[in-house]
Structures are given as C-alpha cells and as structure tokens.
Amino acid sequence: MRTRMTWLAALALTCAGMVMASGDSPPQAQPTDAKAEPAATPAPATAPASASAPAAAPVSNPKEAAIREQVQAFAKAFNVHDVEALTELLTADAVVVEPSGSETRGQSDIGMMYAEELENVPGVKLECTIESIRFLTADVARVEGMSRLSSGTGDANEFTRFSVLTILQEGKWRLAEIREYAAPGGDITPYERLKELEWMVGDWVDESGDNKVSSSIRWADNKSFLIRTYSIEIQGEKASSGTMFIGWDPQTTQIKSWVFSSEGGHGEGLWTRTAENQWIVKAQGTRHDGQPNSATQIHTILNKDVVKSSSIDRIIGGQLAPDIADVVMVRKPALPHARLEPQPAATGKPEK
CATH class of the missing domain: 3.10.450.50 (Nuclear Transport Factor 2; Chain: A,)
Known part of the structure; x- marks a missing residue:
C-alpha cells in the first residue's frame, strides 16, 4: 500500500509541472520513495523578447x-x-x-x-x-x-x-x-532574468483518476521571485503540500528553484531552456528521513495552457527508480466575475 501511495504521489507531482527533486516521503512528486519535489509548472518558453522597445511613459517631445x-x-x-x-x-x-x-x-x-x-x-x-x-x-x-x-x-x-x-x-x-x-x-533586475517564465503565473491542475494536484503560482514583491504553492490529494485525501521559490542565482548564473514540502523534505534544481518550447530541470534533494534523491525533469510546452512533463534518471537513496513519462498539467480557466443582480426592494406586503 505504501509503495502504491508513493508512486501515485510521485506521478501527481510530475503532473504539477517542473518537478524539483526534494527529498521527501511518498507524497512528493518524483522519486517513488524519495521525492523529487514539484517544481513550478513549466514555463513555456515564452517567445523571446518583443521586437520593439517596452512601453514607456508618454513622450511629449x-x-x-x-x-x-x-x-x-x-x-x-x-x-x-x-x-x-x-x-x-x-x-x-x-x-x-x-x-x-x-x-x-x-x-x-x-x-x-x-x-x-x-x-x-x-x-x-x-x-x-x-x-x-x-x-x-x-x-x-x-x-x-x-x-x-x-x-x-x-x-x-x-x-x-x-x-x-x-x-x-x-x-x-x-x-x-x-x-x-x-x-x-x-544592472539587470531579477524580473528581467525571470520574465520568460511569467506565463506560468496562474492556477494549474491535474486530475488523474483518484489523484489531484492543484498548483498556484504568483510573483513575490518587486517580482524578484516566483512563488509556487501546491497541494496533492490521493483518493480524496490530502497527501502533501509545499512551497517553491523560483529565482535567479547570481552564483550559478542560472535560474534556480528551492522547494520545501510539508513532510520536512527540501530540494533545489537548475533550469535550462533547451528549445523554444522545452525546459530541462536538473533536480536533487533530501527526504525528511535524510535519504538523497535526484532526477532530470523534461517539460514540453504543448500550448500556453498545457504542459507535458517526464521525469527520468531518477535515483532514490542510491537506487535507480522507474521513469515517469508524459504527465499533463493544464491551466485552470479564470473564474468569471460574479454578477450581482439587483434585488427587488421589500414592499412589506404579504405574498399572495
């Protein structure tokens, strides 16, 4: 039972998008028993920069x-x-x-x-x-x-x-x-470094049978980091949750993620964009029980609202684990603004 739960949790987290290896128990997104924590939903390779200069304040001259x-x-x-x-x-x-x-x-x-x-x-x-x-x-x-x-x-x-x-x-x-x-x-702001990941901001979900992964991604103050929170349900019961920070690491000169799970595991990953619609994340971490784990995540952007993820080269506690392939995460549509219809004023007269 524990093995099945662990596998389902790993699968669920892979659905979440970029899964970063964190070492943690079952409900983590990657390694079967050693988790590779879910990294933020992959950032579709946003088309590089725009052709023109960014909008500036109105020019009177x-x-x-x-x-x-x-x-x-x-x-x-x-x-x-x-x-x-x-x-x-x-x-x-x-x-x-x-x-x-x-x-x-x-x-x-x-x-x-x-x-x-x-x-x-x-x-x-x-x-x-x-x-x-x-x-x-x-x-x-x-x-x-x-x-x-x-x-x-x-x-x-x-x-x-x-x-x-x-x-x-x-x-x-x-x-x-x-x-x-x-x-x-x-001279280069954190936002400039992370701008190509901006499209991932929003709410995401994957529902595979009895499993459900919900993820919400937003900007931190000053757009210095992307913050991702996630929650995993397996067969209707909450199995895990966590928080991830995505930012620019000036030491490695690369986009990097730091993830912390509700079980006490943690992990980090280095992101590389290898194609217009693909990211690869080299992730490693430590489970709550001290076991190390690592994995390579491949995230392919199918369109702006759908991302397919795979987890390969998974190692848990020194043992090679099976790959997890082609898991899909989709963006949740924005909720329509509720319209409040005017209510008829009370007349004080009894209804007939």
Whole structure:
C-alpha cells in the first residue's frame, strides 16, 4: 500500500509541472520513495523578447518620440531578419562597436555583419529598453539603455548596455553610432532574468483518476521571485503540500528553484531552456528521513495552457527508480466575475 501511495504521489507531482527533486516521503512528486519535489509548472518558453522597445511613459517631445520610434524600428527589423530595412535606419558612415571593442563601419559592412549573425543564430530576438535620451544639439541626441538578446533555441540570454548616437538628416533621425557594453550583473533586475517564465503565473491542475494536484503560482514583491504553492490529494485525501521559490542565482548564473514540502523534505534544481518550447530541470534533494534523491525533469510546452512533463534518471537513496513519462498539467480557466443582480426592494406586503 505504501509503495502504491508513493508512486501515485510521485506521478501527481510530475503532473504539477517542473518537478524539483526534494527529498521527501511518498507524497512528493518524483522519486517513488524519495521525492523529487514539484517544481513550478513549466514555463513555456515564452517567445523571446518583443521586437520593439517596452512601453514607456508618454513622450511629449516630438523629437524624442521620433527617436524612440527609430530604435523600435531597428529592433523590429532585426527580429524579422530584414537586413535591408535595418541598414536603412543607419547613416552612410555609421559605426557599430561591440563589447569586445571591435568596430564595423559603413552601411554595407554593417549589413553583412548582421546578415551573418542572423544566419548563424536562427530565431535570435532583440529587445531594447531605452533609459534616457539626451540632446547634444538640436539635431544630435545620445540614447542609452539596456538590450536583451535571446537565442532561437532559448538556451541563452545576453544582456548588454547600449549607447546610440542619432543624427537628424533630411528630416529623419538616423543611427550614426551604436556602442555596446557588457552589462554589470547589478544592472539587470531579477524580473528581467525571470520574465520568460511569467506565463506560468496562474492556477494549474491535474486530475488523474483518484489523484489531484492543484498548483498556484504568483510573483513575490518587486517580482524578484516566483512563488509556487501546491497541494496533492490521493483518493480524496490530502497527501502533501509545499512551497517553491523560483529565482535567479547570481552564483550559478542560472535560474534556480528551492522547494520545501510539508513532510520536512527540501530540494533545489537548475533550469535550462533547451528549445523554444522545452525546459530541462536538473533536480536533487533530501527526504525528511535524510535519504538523497535526484532526477532530470523534461517539460514540453504543448500550448500556453498545457504542459507535458517526464521525469527520468531518477535515483532514490542510491537506487535507480522507474521513469515517469508524459504527465499533463493544464491551466485552470479564470473564474468569471460574479454578477450581482439587483434585488427587488421589500414592499412589506404579504405574498399572495
């Protein structure tokens, strides 16, 4: 009976999405007797950044608005791999200076540089956030901000600071110089690091026969962490619950999770996005009785509301455990706002 309960609990937690190995008793989501705790429902590889700069406060200065529009146009052209449109935004003698210090000059050479980069990294996306625009003269302005470059497979995000010199030529603002600098780690907010997981915020559920896993994910204050709480029911009885924190670990420079179960087990896992719609989590933990356990979780995003998860290479207390394959977790639809119908006023007259 205990073995069956443990297996059901492990299966249930796998349904919960990213299951992190935590070491705990049966009701945990992974290892049959050593659990791999449920990690938050997988974050569907959100499409990397948007093509344009994030929305900013209304701009009253028409010149500033025009400059912002050009930066957005540059990012948009880059993201659709339109090198011709991209180079048309530059001055004839424009220069691009990379963080390494290497320079590329002239529209033609810059166009070839970007064409090669876009060919070598299919699907690469650029997002630019403008932080300031400073006018040096009426026709020259310096734009500074932060950019985020994400690969087509979603396995890497590169943050850089940029400084762009724009010049008004024949009534149109053009980019004359683009300089990029390595962004200090402190300049990148936790939210920027975790933004690709934002879609997972909400309520999730899996009901497999007599088992039910409920999960709720929300942002912590300042969007510094994602917090996931979960509850597992087996044959109508509550079997386990727990809390997970998902955040950016500056020491490992990777997204990491820390999970704590109601039985006293705990665990952690490192997340890697290996494709546009897939995450892999290397999880390990300790059960409440001290036994170590580990597993590899594979989470495939079928669509924004459905995630399929598998748990492989499961080791519990030094023993290899069977894989758990293709468990599905779905997003719960938002509850409609209840409409309060006006009640007829009491007349004090008896009903007939």
